[in-house]
Amino acid sequence: MASEIPQGSATGAPPAGPDPQRLEAFMAKMVGDMGAAVSGALVVLGDRLGLYKALAAKGPCTSAELASATGTSERYVREWLSAQAAADYVTFNPDTRKFFLTPEQALVFADEESPAFMAGGYEILQAMWRDEPKISAAFQSGAGVGWHEHDTCLFRGTERFFRPGYNAHLVGEWLPALDGVEQKLRSGAEVADVGCGHGASTILMAQAFPNSRFTGFDYHPASIERARERAAEAGVADRARFEVAAAKDYPGSGYDLVCIFDALHDMGDPVGAARHIRETLKLDGTFMLVEPFANDELTDNLNPIGRLFYSASTMLCTPASLSQEVGLGLGAQAGETRLKSVADEAGFARFRRAAETPFNLVFEVRP
Template identity: 30%
Template sequence: MDKNKIKTFADHVISDMGSAMGAGLAYVGTKVGLFRSMAGAGPISADELAKKTGLQSRYVTEWLKGMTCARYLDYDPENETYELPDEHAYLLASEGSDHYVGGLFYSVPMMLGMAPRVADAFVHGGGVPFSDYGSEGVLALDLMNRGLYEKRFANYWLTTCPTTHERLTTGGSVLDFGCGSGRVSIALAKAFPKSSFTGIDTDSTSIKVAKDSVLQENLTKQVRFECGTTDQLPDNERYDLITICDCIHDLSDPLGTLENLRNLLFDDGILFVIEPKAADHLEDNIHPVGAMYYGMSVFHCMTQSLASGGPGLGTCMGPASMEALTRQAGFSRFETLEIKSQTNIFYAVGL
């Protein structure tokens, strides 16, 4: 055996464990507001930060040391102070923006907390249904997507479909399938006040959050949410735009769902699909984003599909698989949209 390869891989394992612990510490810092308190504060001591936040000093001290070793914070050994660089705060302390990463950290305990059950599914089959991830699962997804949907959906993403964008400006109808906490419908309703929006999802916890949010935003005349499947929608209802964001790969019946959605589109309507950005072949996904997505697939996406008897398509479908699925469902038009994103890929699908 090659001793250098053993040493290199041992270093790699330690690095992975360091990153895993760093993500866990970042979750704590996000949840209890430590990053937010450090943003723009300049150099600060552990005692000062503990006093500022009202948190336990010993925990704060150890957290600061861990985040320094993970290179999230800068440390001044002479003065024993810590600082969150502005460039890091831009990502860590910017909730509601389109560059906030706190939702990723919220997903860590939500997903890895299910590891024993997922391991059991390796042996006995089945999986973990979405509802079992509870309110923390809903919150994690909300935090991951809210800023992106609010800042980019109407102003950037939909502009790549100019006819649809124009129709919503003058007044159209939109269905968001798998709407989760409702952020797509709410964001688009604000941007297109003459259009009407329906969000539908099978998760009752998500729908409750969505209904509470639309009430707070005073958009109840423009937006409605339903808990269930397309069976809950009127038979004669048709839509100019149907959005399905980051969830086709999660479904128990993706083909049947797409067939149902096809029947709900106007002839010139668009099915706007967002999926995780992945290549068609494994060898092209061997990078950190690929490792993250395959992990998310096992611990969240694929397992919830398998839990309900679905095919478990997995997070990394790739464009070829998505196109094949939509064509099998009866769609004839498929376009990969020219939208820049490090983590997502966008499709416009039509009749």
């Protein structure tokens, strides 16, 4: 929940001086936040070195056993495990002196196919720290920082962070929530996935609907190259292709479905992108817009999800938009009303919230 008014907020003036008890509570919060921040670096380490996956596979083990299984130094692993146990990211049994992952911890850190997998998201956080000097300079100049200008861990982390949610919801919930779209996909439809990144959403749809054809577009050549590799690995390269193109001028027309997953707010000219989508859709086509969950009012977003998304928006999304023409700067917490205004300005006639999760809003947009 948002801070109470006496601490200072958008709806109340700051108190005249510090309250000792409130200060103590706030300092305790800061210690917890600092611990969470530094634990993030250890999550990246554990993910990269395979420590979580090995711990999940082996079950309870000592630091020496885990080090042996992963080809790492026991002394480093011992300290890492101790820190992870203090963070409650792994569990320590004081009787056996062994560490293990609970089923819940394993789903979050060791199982890439789990809908709760979060380790990939820490690569996004890593990119924020690495690129902080660029954002600091942008704060002073007012210029933007393009998505392509970030560290490569951002692109990998974004795909790994969002893919579990798409795995859990896209085919089973989101697409069926759109009027008539699932049947078109089963029969054979032409689909464009705009801003596709590494192609997680495109490939997932291609796997589920073999009679349809999917094209992923992204302006970032390295992401398109990786998407092509992933499509080949998944065995869907015959029906999922990828091209370098921007949202406002991707080729083709007569699409039954055009999708944008968690990317419209990053665009400098989202109205122009939406207008191009309308122009390339069939008359009975559908634009599926997936955006980060947000309420319209700031005060309704002062919560853990809002904290995460506003922070990411400060470091990644808003700078990306400001680096492009128009530079509307929607931000990752735009909310339904602002998103609808984009669709309205682009000439769409219908805009409906079709589904939602704690992390996403899904809109059905039609000509």
